[in-house]
Amino acid sequence: MQVAFLKTVASSIVGSSGAAVIDLLHGKKNVNEFLIAKKLKLTINQTRNVLYKLSDEGLVGFIRKKDPKKGGWYTYFWTLNPGKGLSKYREMLSKEIGDMRNKANVKRNSKFFLCKNCHLEFDEEHALNNSYSCPECGDVLEVKDTSLEIGVMDKEVAKLETTLQKIDSEIGLLNIEDNKIKIKKAKAEDKKKKKEREERKKAKQKELKKLDKKAAAKSVKGKKKK
Numbered sequence: 001m002q003v004a005f006l007k008t009v010a011s012s013i014v015g016s017s018g019a020a021v022i023d024l025l026h027g028k029k030n031v032n033e034f035l036i037a038k039k040l041k042l043t044i045n046q047t048r049n050v051l052y053k054l055s056d057e058g059l060v061g062f063i064r065k066k067d068p069k070k071g072g073w074y075t076y077f078w079t080l081n082p083g084k085g086l087s088k089y090r091e092m093l094s095k096e097i098g099d100m101r102n103k104a105n106v107k108r109n110s111k112f113f114l115c116k117n118c119h120l121e122f123d124e125e126h127a128l129n130n131s132y133s134c135p136e137c138g139d140v141l142e143v144k145d146t147s148l149e150i151g152v153m154d155k156e157v158a159k160l161e162t163t164l165q166k167i168d169s170e171i172g173l174l175n176i177e178d179n180k181i182k183i184k185k186a187k188a189e190d191k192k193k194k195k196e197r198e199e200r201k202k203a204k205q206k207e208l209k210k211l212d213k214k215a216a217a218k219s220v221k222g223k224k225k226k
Contacts (some may be wrong), residue, residue, distance in 0.1 A: 002082060002170050006059070009089040013057055015051045017042070021060070022080065030063060049076055058084035076226035078100050083174045097160045104153040114140035 003026055010018030017040060024039055025031055037047035062082050064074040113127040114120070115134035115170045121144060122130070132141045 001166060002086070005167060005170065006085045007091050009057075009085055009092060010054060010059055011094065013059070014050050014053050018054060021054060025060065025078060025080035026082075029079045031079070033078060036078065037171070046136065048076070050135070051076075057088055059088065060226060064086060083171065083178065086167055086171050090164065090171070093160055093164050095165065098119055100153055100157050104150050104157070107146040107150050107153070112144040112146055114144040115139055115141055163203065174192045 006022045006026070007019040010022050012018075014021075020040055021036065024036055030186075032147060033051065034044060036051070037044045040047055042045060042050070047061050049064070051060060055062065060078050062076045067075045068071050082181045111123045111124045111127075113124070114131065115122075115137065117139045118136045120132055120134060120136060130141075131140065134141060164179045177226055214225060
């Protein structure tokens with residue numbers, strides 16, 4: 001499901017190449033851009049153009065390394081960013097839901113008129129300005145029944161809201177996974193710092209023992225002289 005959502009948003013940004021990039025990068029890290037170009041059957045410049053557009057929207061990220069085999073030019077390695085990708089899709093979907101609701105409310109709260117001969121629709125203001133006659137053929141306009149259109153839009157909103165809930169669920173799972181990774185990294189960092197502190201402590205104790213031995217040896221030497 002996550003892959004399907006990411007493909008949808010990537011395709012909306014760069015077309016079919018976006019969906020192909022999602023397939024190539026999903027579950028992988030730091031994929032060589034030349035490998036991506038080969039799989040997409042595009043030139044490296046065309047591939048970079050696709051990837052840069054996805055990067056601008058936060059769907060992918062990259063690291064770069066100098067390639068001595070290519071005269072010291074940088075090669076880019078790309079990784080998918082599912083969290084930002086899903087957030088972008090959520091943003092798009094929320095806007096679509098808002099627009100659809102507004103259209104439904106306009107249809108619900110306003111009168112519309114129809115010329116059955118020309119199949120032209122007019123809002124009340126334009127119908128009044130034309131004396132409720134079609135400006136094309138002169139036929140009398142009839143009040144349009146918008147209940148069917150409203151029903152279709154309401155169903156579409158409900159469908160989009162269901163998808164939105166699924167996206168929220170996916171984002172929630174990703175956040176849980178990210179938190180686990182952060183906790184794991186924090187524990188590893190704490191363990192590393194603890195080990196470093198212990199090593200410093202042991203080194204200090206070792207140094208103190210050396211100083212004690214030197215002091216003791218000096219004391220014995222002083223007594224012998226006496």
